[in-house]
Amino acid sequence: MTDISVTVNGKRYDVSDVEPRLLLSDLLRDTLGFTGTHVGCEHGVCGACTVLVNGDSARSCLMLAVQANGAEIVTVEGLGSPEQLNVLQSQFREHHGLQCGFCTPGMLMTGEDMLRKYPLATDEDIREGLSGNLCRCTGYQNIVAAIRSAAALRSEKKP
Ligand code: FES
Ligand code: FES
Numbered sequence: 001m002t003d004i005s006v007t008v009n010g011k012r013y014d015v016s017d018v019e020p021r022l023l024l025s026d027l028l029r030d031t032l033g034f035t036g037t038h039v040g041c042e043h044g045v046c047g048a049c050t051v052l053v054n055g056d057s058a059r060s061c062l063m064l065a066v067q068a069n070g071a072e073i074v075t076v077e078g079l080g081s082p083e084q085l086n087v088l089q090s091q092f093r094e095h096h097g098l099q100c101g102f103c104t105p106g107m108l109m110t111g112e113d114m115l116r117k118y119p120l121a122t123d124e125d126i127r128e129g130l131s132g133n134l135c136r137c138t139g140y141q142n143i144v145a146a147i148r149s150a151a152a153l154r155s156e157k158k159p
Contacts, residue, residue: 004069008032009078018065024058025049027065028075036076036105040134047133050106051075057113076105079112088112088150097146099137106133111147121151 001017006027013032025042028034028051037060040046044062051060052074080086085093088111098104107130114121114129121129126147127140135143 002066002069004066006065006068006070007072008034009074015065020064020066022065023061024051024053024063024065024068024073025060027068028060028073031065034075034077038102038105040102045134046103047106047110048103050109050133052109052113055116057110074109074112076108079108086112087153088115088147091146091150091153092143095142095146095149097138097143103133103135103137107135107143111143111150115147115151115154119151119155121147123148126151 001019003014003016004018005012005014008028015027015031018027025037025039028037029039037051038048039061040048042061044059047059049060050057052058053063053068053071080089088108092098092104092108110130110133114126118125123144126144130140130143
């Protein structure tokens with residue numbers, strides 16, 4: 001058992017007696033209550049559990065909580081709020097980039113990472129960037145449209 005501290009969405013959490021086998025996804029969901037992070041496959045395949053760790057997207061089911069000691073983490077709850085969606089979230093709503101919503105937190109976190117690093121991402125870049133996130137409902141077209149639109153709005157261009 002180990003004591004760790006992590007910063008999640010700008011707030012520091014000190015967690016005592018963390019089991020070495022505890023996954024970061026379980027720490028976020030079960031210990032800290034950030035249930036916006038979804039868990040699908042738990043094998044690094046679906047991308048539903050994607051969060052930002054020190055500014056890079058990461059699959060939280062493939063990281064141990066103890067490996068995140070000292071890290072800055074952003075979950076989907078850190079992007080915006082229901083009253084004040086961020087640009088990417090608002091474009092998912094605008095373009096209906098979701099159906100059941102299970103994949104959506106991971107799509108948003110992957111998209112956020114992509115747009116921070118590649119603000120002028122093309123459709124090809126977006127599709128490549130999303131290739132590790134699986135969606136069983138949408139056919140991806142509207143997700144790509146949402147990210148394309150968010151990229152344009154962030155660049156202050158017309159979508
Ligand atoms: S739950 Fe982590 S990649 Fe599927
Ligand atoms: S919206 Fe259902 S899995 Fe993507």
